[in-house]
Amino acid sequence: MAQPILSQKTSPSAERRASREESVIKLASKSASYIALAAATVLAGAAMADPDEDQLVINGEIEIVTETKAPAHVENFDTIYSGWRFRSDETQAFEIDDFDNPGMLGVEAALDVWATAEGSEGKSCADCHGEPDEMAGARAVYPKWNEEAGEVRTLEMQVNDCRETRMGAEAWKYNARGMTDMVALLSSVSRGMPMNVAIDGPAQSTWEKGKEIYYTRYGQLELSCANCHEDNYGNMIRADHLSQGQTNGFPTYRLKNTKLNSVHDRFKGCIRDTRAHTYAPGSPEFVALELYVASRGNGLSVEGPSVRN
């Protein structure tokens, strides 16, 4: 009987990751020629797999922390990285200037809505909140415990609460385009601020529930979030370069479906890919999962709307 050449303890990915760390190819900065980079990608193949060394400054002024020490409650990471660090230079470049970021079109659309009165109260978001800038910081602390409601709320839930109770307007569908655009606007004014969701006190039981979901191996393929984003970040799964699955970049404009995607859209897609029956966007399960995943990124900068493939 042949001995298994690899055991669970020495995971192949960890071993390969360690050996690859020495051969990390330092990519040239954003000004580098894409033709040369494309050639390097072909030659280096899997050797390109770890997070690259690039730094992100948006519009020449907003510094984005894409790498920092993992928070204490994240058990299996020393360092956390934004998904931006795992994308190709071509994809990364979209975020360097707002004029090149297609996600900013959603932000612009939401700016109009922000100032438009709706509902039986005849009020707009601006009537209560002033300029969108006034909301700087909100995105960084959501999902967040709401004392009155006695529940953890995502930004989407909070937006709908304002629409229903303060404006007398109809709630938006959880992941409708207008909703995701509005969350993109709220994210854009928080860019550069560190993600800092609270996980203790009344939020703790929701956080624990999210953690349990994160480590559950769903579907016929029996894959958990951790299988892909904790054990194998930096590795390739077919053509996909696995990141740590952080949420600091949401909403993300995906080149694949050419629209802004909410956090729950992404969770749904990832669970669906395990050949599982997914949870619905806005479900208590996804709210809990969002709190847990967001907490794994505490310290990374809010980056949304980001661009991913």
Place this chain on the structure above:
Amino acid sequence: MKKTLGLASVVVACASLASAEAVAPTDVTYEEGAVTTSLSGTPGNPENGAKLMDKGVGNCIACHEVSALSHLAFQGNVGPSLDGAADRWSEAELRGLVANAKMTFEGTMMPSFYRTEGFIRPGNGYTGKPVEGDVQPLLSAQDVEDVVSFLMTLKD
């Protein structure tokens, strides 16, 4: 006319015989992860096995590099390279690895390709909807034999 009909019924009889012989996913016997008996009773076809390594539910190269299939782009590296797999493992061990790798590597990330029970929220393919009726194995008994026969060609 009568002769042709007779032939056709022989073919039908054989087909049902072959499927009757297939070991059901719930009846597979693992000995330290290995499966000695063929699942389908029909020898594997390595060419079809190579196709299954690339496409559909097999998609082994999503996670494994295989030099013999170097014409296929985007081979993953979540699992080890399968080059030389037949030098490291016997046919029975490879059959067990493909059918249910968790019997060899406890807790492995590799999916079980010939198993139908014990899943959490199994879906209807990649639709995100719940499965209707019984879960079908990812690969059929013959698919597993075909993949194993391809793996048996991977010698250094």
